[in-house]
Amino acid sequence: MNRKIIRIDEELCDGCGNCIADCSEGALQIINGKAKLVKEQFCDGFGDCIGGCPTGALTIEERDAADFDEQATKAYLFQTQGQEAVQRMEQAQTKHQPVKEPLPFFPSGGGCPGSRIQEIKTDHPEQPVTADNLPNVLPSELRQWPIQIHLVQPGAPFFRNKELVIMNTCGPLASADVHWRYLRGRSVVVGCPKLDDTSNYATKLGEILKEQTIPKVIIVRMEVPCCGGLTMIAQDAITLSGRDDLILQEDILSLDGQVKSSQIMNVSQPIYQGVRR
Structure with a gap:
């Protein structure tokens, strides 16, 4: 059957x-x-x-x-x-x-x-914002454009002398803290390892990381398994950059936006080769 x-x-x-x-x-x-x-x-x-x-x-x-x-x-x-x-x-x-x-x-x-339906309960008011209900808005910490991995170019001036955040696309919606916690004072690129065509991601990020003034890479990903591909891409990118002085940190966000774990990764063993087509 x-x-x-x-x-x-x-x-x-x-x-x-x-x-x-x-x-x-x-x-x-x-x-x-x-x-x-x-x-x-x-x-x-x-x-x-x-x-x-x-x-x-x-x-x-x-x-x-x-x-x-x-x-x-x-x-x-x-x-x-x-x-x-x-x-x-x-x-x-x-x-x-x-x-x-x-x-x-x-x-x-x-x-x-990563596709399973869930409702996330919070203690926050759920009243939508309207023209008559405008709260004070925190200023954006984004200091560059573009941010999508497909669109950014190696050698862009905003990468110099800053830590690089490689952010999953869901993180900024899951966590209200993303701007002050991760973007302030850093450069950022955004991608989805499950839905994007990631075939050139490791190569492009490797070219970006050849910039010697970038001291550290911070992966920000969700706790769902498919998001782990972002860390794998970053490990390959560091290897392709030819640098052995970069620090790689992985932060995992829960679905309600909390930092579930944060750890320094071993970058000596690349495990991904960007083959999603």
């Missing part, structure tokens, strides 16, 4: 293994350096494995395939990974149960964590 099931483009797959970790059903394995679907019956077709793929090699297609066999999958997991793996699968499956109150006007977002 026709059903939704994972499809792997082996030309795009770089064998990173992120999808293996994200697949709670154990349906995928790295074989000869490429992700493979080991058995159709083990794939539930919800696509939890897609979000962590940095190259876009994984998609969901609808084709003739054997039905997902939950009991056979549990038996396989128990035999190969133990009871904890079975429990992880059961927890993952609960996410895909039908919601009690359907949302007819919004897509479900599939299994990708």
Whole structure:
């Protein structure tokens, strides 16, 4: 019968293994350096494995395939990974149960964590701003144009003698603190590792980072897995720049705009090659 099931483009797959970790059903394995679907019956077709793929090699297609066999999958997991793996699968499956109150006007977002529908509750007033309700506005800290990675040019004067922020496109909407926390006194470029054509991002950023007066790169990304590609691109860019004196910091924002973690990264092992097409 026709059903939704994972499809792997082996030309795009770089064998990173992120999808293996994200697949709670154990349906995928790295074989000869490429992700493979080991058995159709083990794939539930919800696509939890897609979000962590940095190259876009994984998609969901609808084709003739054997039905997902939950009991056979549990038996396989128990035999190969133990009871904890079975429990992880059961927890993952609960996410895909039908919601009690359907949302007819919004897509479900599939299994990708970055597309999953969520409502973020706050204690702030929700009254929209109108001409009769104008609050005091904080001044912008942006001191350059353009900012999109496709549009900025290496050698632009606003990169000199400043730390460079590589910002995901969702961050400025998720966090009201982005301007004073990240843009003040720094240069910035903006991109989305999931939806942009990132094939030239590492190369362009590498050319920008050849500017010797840039002391540090700060990645600002969301906590969803697909946003991790931004850090991978930056690691490659630093390698392509030929510099060994740059500091790379990664800040991860939660969906409600809080800084969930901040760490200095190891830039000696590039792990991305900008192949999204």
